[in-house]
Amino acid sequence: MRLKISQFLLAFLIIGALTLGGCSTQQVASNSPTSAATSPATEATTNTTTEATSVSETTSESVPGMTDLPRLEGNATVVITVKGSPITIAVDGANAPITAGNFVDLVQKGVYDGLAFHRVVRDPQPFVVQGGDPQSKDPKVPANRLGTGSYIDPKTGNARYIPLEITPKGANTPTYNKPFDATAQPVLLPHKLGAVAMARSQQPDSASSQFYFALADLAFLDGSYAVFGYVTQGQDVVNKIQQGDRIDSAKVTQGAENLKTPG
Structure with missing residues (x-):
């Protein structure tokens, strides 16, 4: 009989399985907030209309550094092959343009080819x-270092970080830079089984290249981590991934023309 995991234990697991990703040993991007956050912001209003209005005023152009990041203006399909078996991901650039654009850009650059899945959490309940x-x-590279790395842009020699990007239902644009209270207002891209999202450190704007597959519905992560797509085929392959398994290849099979890169 499978043990039922408590909300507290799940919260503990997220610290170990997600917040170590991104940049825990590197400097956080200069546009990051000074305060760390690993849970949804408590200051979000419970008034849906008010929240939607305030979110719509937070555009990507108003966030420092956003114009230097890739964007996905539309949708794309990415196929990740693991041990010869494909995993098809529908990438949602309409509701997560920066997060999706970063992922598709790294796929196009071949960054993910040959990388390992360094953390798999299935017990006592499927997680990520x-x-x-x-x-x-x-x-x-020692196993205890994995989970601390970021994508280093060869042109600048610096790590590329992206802001936390969450789009609430009823909003015209995403909200950036801080966790969002999804208990007060649902998000458009929830952590359902098969969700694909970015891992990060305790700083909200520290996601870079590390991502995770949700192995179950993980609603308590909504608003704290940015989902950018969903597995549409190959969830059975995801379910069989073991720690240390490597990505054979990652390819954009549709929607590459929707990727817009600066310059």
């Missing part, structure tokens, strides 16, 4: 499969 640390390409 996490990968995307560029350090994992080198098999000599």
Whole structure:
């Protein structure tokens, strides 16, 4: 009989399985808030109309550094192959343009090819499969370092970080830079089984290249981590991934023309 996990234990697992990703050993981007947050913001209003109005005023152009990041203006399809079996992901650039654009851009650059899934949490209840640390390409990197790496832009020599991006239902644009209280207002991209989202450190704007697959409905993560797509085929492949398994390849099969890169 499967043990039922408590909300407290799930919250504990998220700290170990998600917040170590992104940039825990590197400097956070300069546009990050000074306060760390790992749970949905408590200051969000319970008035849906008021919240939607305030969110719509937070555009990507108003957030410093956003114009230097890739955007996905529309949708795309990415196929990740693991041990010869494909996983098809529908990437949603309409509701997560920066997060989706970052992911598709890294796929196009071949960043994910050969990387390992360094953290798999299935017990006592299915949770996440996490990968995307560029350090994992080198098999000599110690296992205790995996989960701390970020994508380093070869043009600048600096890590690329993206802001936390959450779109609430009823909003015209995403909200950025801080967790959103999804208990007061649902989000458009929830953590359902098969959701694909970005891992990050305790700083909201620290996601870079690490991502995870949700192995169950994880509604308590909504608003704290940015979902950017869903597995449409190959969830059975995701369910079989073991720690240390590598990505054979990651390819954009549709929607590549929707990726807009700066410059």
